[in-house]
Amino acid sequence: MTALFERIQEIRRRYPDELSAVMPALQAAQVEHGGWLPREAFREVADALDLTPAYCLSIASFYDMFRLEPVGETVVEVCTNISCGLAGAQGVVEAFERELGLHAGETSADGKFSLRAVECLGGCGWATIVAVNNRHRLRVSAADVPALAAELRGEVSNGDA
Ligand code: FES
Numbered sequence: 001m002t003a004l005f006e007r008i009q010e011i012r013r014r015y016p017d018e019l020s021a022v023m024p025a026l027q028a029a030q031v032e033h034g035g036w037l038p039r040e041a042f043r044e045v046a047d048a049l050d051l052t053p054a055y056c057l058s059i060a061s062f063y064d065m066f067r068l069e070p071v072g073e074t075v076v077e078v079c080t081n082i083s084c085g086l087a088g089a090q091g092v093v094e095a096f097e098r099e100l101g102l103h104a105g106e107t108s109a110d111g112k113f114s115l116r117a118v119e120c121l122g123g124c125g126w127a128t129i130v131a132v133n134n135r136h137r138l139r140v141s142a143a144d145v146p147a148l149a150a151e152l153r154g155e156v157s158n159g160d161a
Contacts, residue, residue, distance in 0.1 A: 012048070030066060073113070074133060075116065075133055088128060093115075102114075
């Protein structure tokens with residue numbers, strides 16, 4: 001039995017049934033696989049929860065929190081849903097595209113950065129939300145992006161990247 005299988009059994013015990021446990025199990029698998037879900041992850045989760053890989057893939061492909069392709073060391077996710085959209089999220093995305101030299105949805109050739117435009121990150125009252133490796137930055141504007149990108153590139157450090 002693998003460590004991931006054991007971890008998923010722990011998760012399963014906290015939920016009334018295996019269907020309820022599938023999302024936290026997928027999250028555990030994503031961590032195990034370095035931030036994304038390769039094909040074998042769906043088999044592992046399915047086996048641990050007595051589900052099918054196709055079912056697990058159907059869940060993962062619906063939610064932005066699950067990544068179906070490899071990602072960079074630093075994953076920058078900009079919420080572009082309605083509240084953030086009204087607060088200027090598209091400008092934030094474009095500013096990151098300029099700063100990181102990537103289009104949204106891409107990973108840099110050196111594997112350092114991935115940039116993603118994602119659906120609601122649950123912080124609608126603090127738009128625009130930018131998640132950097134799942135840590136949320138609040139009220140980010142396009143004007144904030146050059147300094148934030150410099151920080152992420154290691155050019156400056158404020159200790160909370
Ligand atoms: S709309 Fe951006 S956090 Fe909800």
